[in-house]
Amino acid sequence: QRDRRHVLRLLETRLPRRIRQLLDDLAQVAEVEGVNIYAVGGFVRDLLLGVANLDVDVVVEGNAIAFAEALQRQCDCRVRPHEKFVTAVVIFPDGYKLDLASTRTEYYLQPGALPLVEQASLKLDLYRRDFTINTLALALNGPRQGELTDYFGAQRDLHDKALRVLHNLSFVEDPTRMLRAVRFEQRLGFTLGQHTAHLLRSAVQMGFLQRVSASRVLHELVLLLGEPQPGRALARLVELGLLDAISEELRFDDSLQQHFVQAGRAINWYELLPEVAPLEHWPVYFLCLLADLKTTAVERLCQRLGMPQRYRRLFVEQRHEAWPQYHQLERLGQRVEQLCGSELARLLDGLPVELLLLGMARTRHQPVRLAFSRYVTGLRCLRPMLDGRDLQRLGCPAGPLLGTLLRQLRDARLDGQVHTREEELAWVRVQLATRELTKEER
Ligand code: CTP
Structure with a gap:
């Protein structure tokens, strides 16, 4: 059993300043309002386990919305009340969110009827939770500050x-x-x-x-x-x-376990690259889990899971479009090493990063994996330094020729034929001087 002083020391030493400051503010407001407040659930569990968790859930012995409004008068924050459950989310200017719940809950028997207010106890609130390890309450204010309430053997189970x-x-x-x-x-x-x-x-x-x-x-x-x-x-x-x-469509076996491991490596590798956009990990693993499911089966699965539209597009349409590209790379096998940059880009352009990482994770051929990584690290974002206006200044008329030249200029860059702006300018001049125009370009 942890004593109060021990818990107070954990609060002092294990939490970042931002959270310590927040807990101090909460305690102050609770004192002024004359209510007891408790941190509960995962936050307390992780504090004792020494695991970082910045999600503070607070239970107010009283009305959480009234407490949130009092907090708003003290600190710079916004309150989003949820009248029905007498809960509130407090949103701070840096985007940090704090969840407040009440031990006092109100039920509306009919719409428009007066609410029935139930004064539940902290114990009842904790009893509604999933596992004993999530039922600790840590007093945040008053003389009991730092005291743990443990009705259901949470500390024993954390220990065991x-x-x-x-x-x-x-x-x-x-x-x-x-x-x-x-x-x-x-x-x-x-x-x-x-x-x-x-x-x-x-x-x-x-x-x-x-x-x-x-x-x-x-x-x-x-x-x-x-x-x-x-x-x-x-x-x-x-x-x-x-x-x-x-879902009965899904299976998971040793070979998929292997894909998951490879997907984890691909994600780690990707996140160490400079200047990449943040990546959600789960869609990459979900793609692994889809394994060889036919597109119609994936559609059914997405339907059944109520998958939001933008992910459905990734898992159904974009995955479907990626398949031929994967196959082509696999068929080339060792020969992918000989693909020049523009050929590789033609194969992989347009694939979202999740599908590129899936390709890396699924292949058994090292040269294919290297081709994906070569595309992701270098070729994917390579664009010519000149733009349409530069080309027009060099005498290229607006129209289809402009688009063709820009595409070919990118190819020239991808293939290492031009490196600098001067080389690009020279390349365009030569094209404009020597090129025979096709019917469409004229
Ligand atoms: N809870 C529950 N039943 C659920 C979901 C949540 O009883 N189906 C309870 C849990 O006791 C949990 C609390 O609600 O402690 C808050 O939920 P959540 O934030 O999801 O849980 P955490 O324990 O904080 O988990 P995580 O560390 O993953 O955020």
Whole structure:
């Protein structure tokens, strides 16, 4: 059991200044308002485990919206209240968001009717949670500041590295908790308690996950695929029968495990390149998971999961378009090394980075992998230094010839025929002087 002083020291030493300052502000406002507030859930769990977690969830013993408004009078922030559940999100100028919940909840029996206010206790709030390790409450103000409230044996389970539900109906009430269980197991290196594992297997067998809305399943799947080693979590989903429950179209075996490992390497490699845009990891793994599924099967899967349109485009249309390019590179095998830059660019131009990384991850041929990396690191963003206006200044008329010359100038750069602006200018002059125009260009 951690004593108060020990927890206060953790708050002092393990948190970044920004969060310490926030907790101080919250405590001050709570004192003025005369309410008790607690940090709860993942934040407290991770504080004790020594894992970074900047997502502070706060429960107010009283009305969270009133508290948020008091905070707004003290600090520079905006409040987004959610009247129905008496919760509020506080948004700070740097974009940081804080979630506030109340132990006081109001129910509207009919629209327009007066709300029934229920004064729930902190214990009830914590009892509604998924696993014991998420049920700690840490007092943030008053004489009890730093004190842990542990109604359900959270500290014991943190010590034993055990994931346990609070009651037998936990997975029935919220079947997405089964996916959360796998995520926490992998992320924290914990194991399901025996009874919890038994409850989970029964809930799988009884088909409870199939009753959950598509968007909630997708949300959990996305979180799972966003973890550092999603391959291990996927293997566990298979073991527990959860992958089948998500979709019977999906499978995951040793060869896909291998693709996942390679995808992880490709992502790491990509993120070390200078000046690349931030990349979401999960779509790359999701593409791996689609393996050899036919486009129609992927369409069905996206439909079933309620996949948002922009990802659907990536997984269905763009993936479909990438297939012939992958095949062509694979067919070339060793000979891809001889492709000049413009030939490689013609094959891979237009593919989004997720599909380029998938190509790297899936191939068994080192020269093909190198071709992808050569394209991503150098060729993909290479453009001529001259633009359309420069070409017009050199005497090129506006029209189809201009477009053709710009494309060919890029090819010349990709193939290393021109390197500098002067060389590009010379190249264009020669073209304009010597080139026989086609009918369309005239
Ligand atoms: N929770 C739950 N059942 C769910 C989702 C969430 O009981 N299906 C509870 C958990 O106890 C959790 C809290 O709500 O502690 C907040 O949810 P979330 O932010 O998703 O959980 P964290 O534990 O903070 O997880 P993460 O570290 O992944 O953010």
